Amino acid sequence: MEISQTERPMFANPLVSATTTTKHENLSLIEASMSQWGLIRIMGCISLFVLLLPEACKAGVQYVGTIYPGCQGSQMTWINLNGLFLISNSSNFAFGFSTTQDATQFLLVVVHTGSSKVIWSANRGSPVSNSDKFIFGEDGKVSLQKGEAVVWTADTGGKRVSAIEMQDSGNLVLLGNGGSVLWQSFSHPTDTLISNQDFVDGMKLVSDPNPNKLTHILEIKSGYMILSADFQTPQPYWSIQKESRMTINKDGGKVAVASLSGNSWRFYDGNKVFLSQFIFSDSSDANGTWIAVLGNDGFISFYNLDDGGSDSQKKIPSDPCSRPEPCDALYVCSGNNVCQCPLGLSNRPNCQTEVVSSCDGSTELVSAGDRLSYFALGFLPPSSRTDLEGCKSACYGNCSCIAFFFQNSSGNCFLFSDIGSFQSSHVGSSFVAYIKVSSDGGSGSNAGGDGSVKKSFPIVVIIVIGTLIVICVPLPPTSSPLGSRVFSNFFKSTSEEGTSSGPSDCNSDAYLSAVRLSGPR
Numbered sequence: 022m023e024i025s026q027t028e029r030p031m032f033a034n035p036l037v038s039a040t041t042t043t044k045h046e047n048l049s050l051i052e053a054s055m056s057q058w059g060l061i062r063i064m065g066c067i068s069l070f071v072l073l074l075p076e077a078c079k080a081g082v083q084y085v086g087t088i089y090p091g092c093q094g095s096q097m098t099w100i101n102l103n104g105l106f107l108i109s110n111s112s113n114f115a116f117g118f119s120t121t122q123d124a125t126q127f128l129l130v131v132v133h134t135g136s137s138k139v140i141w142s143a144n145r146g147s148p149v150s151n152s153d154k155f156i157f158g159e160d161g162k163v164s165l166q167k168g169e170a171v172v173w174t175a176d177t178g179g180k181r182v183s184a185i186e187m188q189d190s191g192n193l194v195l196l197g198n199g200g201s202v203l204w205q206s207f208s209h210p211t212d213t214l215i216s217n218q219d220f221v222d223g224m225k226l227v228s229d230p231n232p233n234k235l236t237h238i239l240e241i242k243s244g245y246m247i248l249s250a251d252f253q254t255p256q257p258y259w260s261i262q263k264e265s266r267m268t269i270n271k272d273g274g275k276v277a278v279a280s281l282s283g284n285s286w287r288f289y290d291g292n293k294v295f296l297s298q299f300i301f302s303d304s305s306d307a308n309g310t311w312i313a314v315l316g317n318d319g320f321i322s323f324y325n326l327d328d329g330g331s332d333s334q335k336k337i338p339s340d341p342c343s344r345p346e347p348c349d350a351l352y353v354c355s356g357n358n359v360c361q362c363p364l365g366l367s368n369r370p371n372c373q374t375e376v377v378s379s380c381d382g383s384t385e386l387v388s389a390g391d392r393l394s395y396f397a398l399g400f401l402p403p404s405s406r407t408d409l410e411g412c413k414s415a416c417y418g419n420c421s422c423i424a425f426f427f428q429n430s431s432g433n434c435f436l437f438s439d440i441g442s443f444q445s446s447h448v449g450s451s452f453v454a455y456i457k458v459s460s461d462g463g464s465g466s467n468a469g470g471d472g473s474v475k476k477s478f479p480i481v482v483i484i485v486i487g488t489l490i491v492i493c494v495p496l497p498p499t500s501s502p503l504g505s506r507v508f509s510n511f512f513k514s515t516s517e518e519g520t521s522s523g524p525s526d527c528n529s530d531a532y533l534s535a536v537r538l539s540g541p542r
Contacts, residue, residue: 078106078157086110088185090159096127096151105132111189114140118155121148129155129165129173131193131206133312136330140191140213140312141206143173145229157185163195177203191215214313215326220279227251229317235346235441237319244275246288248321248337250345250397252439257400258319258345259338261288261297266339269297283307286323301335319344343396345441351424351456353393355445363443364390365456375459380420383461386413389454394444395426395435398452403433409453412436416457426452 078084078092083102086109096104096118104118104127112134119130119139126148131141149167157163161181164174175182175195180203186194193206207218212228214220226239236251248259261267261276268285277291284302289295301323302311310326321337324330341347341358348360352372355361362372365387369375376384405415409427412434416422421438428451443454 082106083108086186088157090157090161090183092157093154095154100151105134107185107187108134109187109189109191113189114187114191116185116187116193118151123148125150127151127153131187131191133191133310133326133330136324136326138213138312138324138326138330140215141193141209142211145211147172157182175204190217192218212315214279214281216281216283216310216312218280222277226315228315228319231317231319231346233346233350237315237317237345239315239321241276241279244277246276246279247400248315248319250319250441252441254438256345256397256437256439256441258343258396260400261299263399264299264337266335267297267299271296281311281313283309284311286313299337302333319346342442342444345396348442350440350442351389353390353443353445355447360442363393363456364388366458369458374423374456375461376423376457377459383459384417384457385460386416386425386455387458389424389443389456392446392450393454394446394450394452395437395454396441396444397437398426398435401435403431404436405434406432407434408432413455416455422457424454424456426454428452 078088078094078098080094080098081101083099083105084107086107088107094106099106099117102117104120105115107116108114114131115134116131117129118127119132120127127150128139128145128148129143130139132139143165147167149165149172153165153167155165161183162174163177163182163185164171166172177195177197180197182195182203183198184196186196188194190207194202195204197203208224210218210220210224210226212226214226220226220241222241224240228237230236238249238251238255240247240249246261247257249255249257271294274290274294274296276288276296278289278293280287280289283306284304285298285300287295287298302325304325306327312324312326314322314324316322323333323335325333338344342354342356347354347358351363351366351374352360353363366372366374366389404425405411407415409429412425412427415434416425416436419436422436424437424440426435426437427433430451440456
């Protein structure tokens, strides 16, 4: 039987079959290797991308130089780092949480690490707990929250912050896209200035409140640098123009910029022309890092951060008694902060005026005493020009007036709605000072006041008339019970008023003299 070609059985060549199998296996290995290499390359790229991404803040980790959006935490987050989570490249300055006098309350601050001096604070007056958070959100907003409330936020004009830098100068800087500066702590000082930080018109240094809740303000206004007590109406107590310790480089210029440089505080005009300087230390280190701090005592003090924060002997102002409250209000400061009650209040409990309201008519003006001055008199314009009686009338007619100073030679009358400490003037003062007090308080002499004499005059007259009747009217006959009772009751009523019997002779000179002294003088 003939077998057709198509039906003829095929016999495979063993050598050819083995060769084909080997080729297929090699191709599979090559493909697998290429696939694995591709996967490795992809994973490597992803890892590199992740490494290059800004890192969110982690608990217990301190970051150097810069942090990025997605960073948030509380003091507890970085408790192992004393709350400081961002340090400058030089490690001289750090940003984070710092405790207050109350160990359970915290401020968000920039601090000099070597001296522990705080040079800027975000939330003075609004401390937070150890669980409240600093938030640098993915949306680029920067804030400090107390519970759900925002106690501080950086005003960036609505622009997104892309990074926060802690610079080696001590400046905390918030950067936008392209590295533009959106906000910086140097432009928003609190109570401290540091070397090479420009203090310009429009900025303020504000002290912490003193025990009487009074704060002090340093600012540049209209070419003048001024320190003031922040009463309802601010009262200046120092200015650069009246500082005798200044070294003048160019006279007549208006101050626009102040900057610490080396051992001096330098002042420039709007074109950065050097006008003058205040040398506060004998140290000649031109590269020294100093800070100027406006304290709640009213002094500006200078500290050398390179020397552990040691302070200079020189302060502004130079006279301790020329500050607003070296003593309590109305007390007289003399010598080295010696405080005394003024003569006009010395007969009153705790040296107080006891005025509840100066508008209810129950007040009077008393002389504060001799040789007194006041820190603001050399800086304020007078309220009016008049005579002493006119100045008194002006204070009586002004419910806000609690004291006034009057200068007889010029007729200048200064009314004050708030008052600090008086100054003792050893060389005498051209001013007289009066204090508004309660006419129902105190005892004894009013030390120069005139209101109490006028008010007490009717009472004195009644007492004197009663005394005259007691002494001069003949005793009624004892046989008249009615007359005896009337006389007895009258005597009893006058005695209960505290009236003592006067001279026995109604016509004697001593008696007439006593009557005259009781009336108006």
